[in-house]
Amino acid sequence: MKKLLIVDDEFIVRMGIKSIVNWEEYGYCIVGEAADGAAALTLMESVRPDIVLTDLIMEPVDGFELIRQSRKRFPKTKFVVLSNYNDFENVKQAMKLGASDYIFKMTAQPEEILKILDEASALVPEEHHAADALVQRNRQAIKRCMIQKCIWQKYPDAAEMESEFAALGLDVTFSRPFVLVYFVVRPSGMEERRLLSQEEPDSVLEFAMGNIADEVWKARFAADTFPVEEGIMVSVINLDSALPQEEELSEIREKFRLIREYIRRYLNLTVYGVLSEPGEIYEQVKELHRRCMEAELAYSGEAELLTCVEQRPAIVKVKEYIESHLSEQLSVAKAAQIACMSESYFSSVFKKEVGISFVDYISQVRIRRAKELLRQKHVRIYEICQEVGIENPNYFSSLFKKIEGISPNAYRSLFER
Numbered sequence: 001m002k003k004l005l006i007v008d009d010e011f012i013v014r015m016g017i018k019s020i021v022n023w024e025e026y027g028y029c030i031v032g033e034a035a036d037g038a039a040a041l042t043l044m045e046s047v048r049p050d051i052v053l054t055d056l057i058m059e060p061v062d063g064f065e066l067i068r069q070s071r072k073r074f075p076k077t078k079f080v081v082l083s084n085y086n087d088f089e090n091v092k093q094a095m096k097l098g099a100s101d102y103i104f105k106m107t108a109q110p111e112e113i114l115k116i117l118d119e120a121s122a123l124v125p126e127e128h129h130a131a132d133a134l135v136q137r138n139r140q141a142i143k144r145c146m147i148q149k150c151i152w153q154k155y156p157d158a159a160e161m162e163s164e165f166a167a168l169g170l171d172v173t174f175s176r177p178f179v180l181v182y183f184v185v186r187p188s189g190m191e192e193r194r195l196l197s198q199e200e201p202d203s204v205l206e207f208a209m210g211n212i213a214d215e216v217w218k219a220r221f222a223a224d225t226f227p228v229e230e231g232i233m234v235s236v237i238n239l240d241s242a243l244p245q246e247e248e249l250s251e252i253r254e255k256f257r258l259i260r261e262y263i264r265r266y267l268n269l270t271v272y273g274v275l276s277e278p279g280e281i282y283e284q285v286k287e288l289h290r291r292c293m294e295a296e297l298a299y300s301g302e303a304e305l306l307t308c309v310e311q312r313p314a315i316v317k318v319k320e321y322i323e324s325h326l327s328e329q330l331s332v333a334k335a336a337q338i339a340c341m342s343e344s345y346f347s348s349v350f351k352k353e354v355g356i357s358f359v360d361y362i363s364q365v366r367i368r369r370a371k372e373l374l375r376q377k378h379v380r381i382y383e384i385c386q387e388v389g390i391e392n393p394n395y396f397s398s399l400f401k402k403i404e405g406i407s408p409n410a411y412r413s414l415f416e417r
Contacts, residue, residue: 037061147226182292183273
């Protein structure tokens with residue numbers, strides 16, 4: 001892996017560069033960042049970067065001095081200038097000092113950045129092992145697999161799960177108290193949907209969102225963010241104690257507001273999230289994730305970060321029944337019988353605790369399951385209708401489009417190569 005160091009006094013610029021490219025996939029590893037030349041020189045002593053992406057106008061030590069001192073102390077390191085359109089004279093001066101090239105930092109596209117870095121690093125020797133490189137290139141796919149195994153309880157025990165997390169160098173652990181932050185992006189256009197699909201597991205947007213989230217969380221917490229499915233990420237955040245103080249939860253909410261703002265500003269996407277109740281052991285992940293997912297189904301747009309609340313056992317029992325009998329006709333009468341309530345009282349309690357009506361909840365669960373089946377090419381539409389308990393294919397298509405904004409066939413086409 002070629003080692004990159006990013007130097008710029010603007011946090012949003014550093015974050016943007018880190019997030020815009022899945023660096024490991026292209027043979028690069030970001031080994032650090034600094035806000036000025038003095039901090040960069042100190043960091044270079046320990047990380048020994050192959051390439052430095054640097055701004056020029058910084059205080060107290062600017063990029064010119066950084067390049068000048070590095071020519072003596074780190075003669076093999078290459079420099080690429082992060083420039084603005086009005087920086088032409090400064091860029092020329094930096095090139096005279098030894099910079100290899102420059103990038104317009106606010107408008108450069110990933111392909112252009114990679115092309116310039118590849119040219120600058122052409123003479124930098126490779127020193128990584130093939131196996132390590134393979135792991136780094138597939139890091140997002142590995143993280144997706146890990147969180148899905150946690151959600152579906154596929155690890156035989158917590159020890160194996162912790163071992164795999166540690167092997168990938170993750171910060172988070174389930175041996176300490178934790179919460180989940182389940183966050184979702186719901187783009188309105190077809191092209192954004194396509195970019196967020198699982199057509200490419202390591203998609204640029206998926207990588208960028210995870211990078212932004214981790215950058216913000218890790219300033220305060222031990223945390224890691226995992227891609228789950230199209231447009232859905234889960235951050236696992238370790239807490240200071242099993243009974244978090246309101247101050248700690250307020251910090252999480254504030255950090256999420258920052259994540260939301262950075263994603264909006266840098267990726268032009270809107271996200272909202274669900275904060276789970278605290279957990280203490282790995283075996284709780286599945287249930288906490290389920291509650292977050294159900295809270296997201298009921299989301300009506302009033303809050304940036306919803307908070308899961310404990311539901312009474314009778315409602316939980318009804319939800320479990322729905323999940324295991326989705327192909328059958330489900331009625332308020334049957335649900336009320338399971339909950340040992342009258343129909344009117346059950347309907348009132350269900351809507352109050354879940355956030356949407358019983359009928360709307362069933363529709364949401366059926367369409368969620370239909371989406372999973374649509375991503376499997378061999379399953380036909382009429383078979384999906386049967387499995388989710390909707391006999392009329394026309395009604396199924398109408399309901400799917402009402403909830404998802406596109407037809408079932410259009411949704412399936414997002415996953416076809």
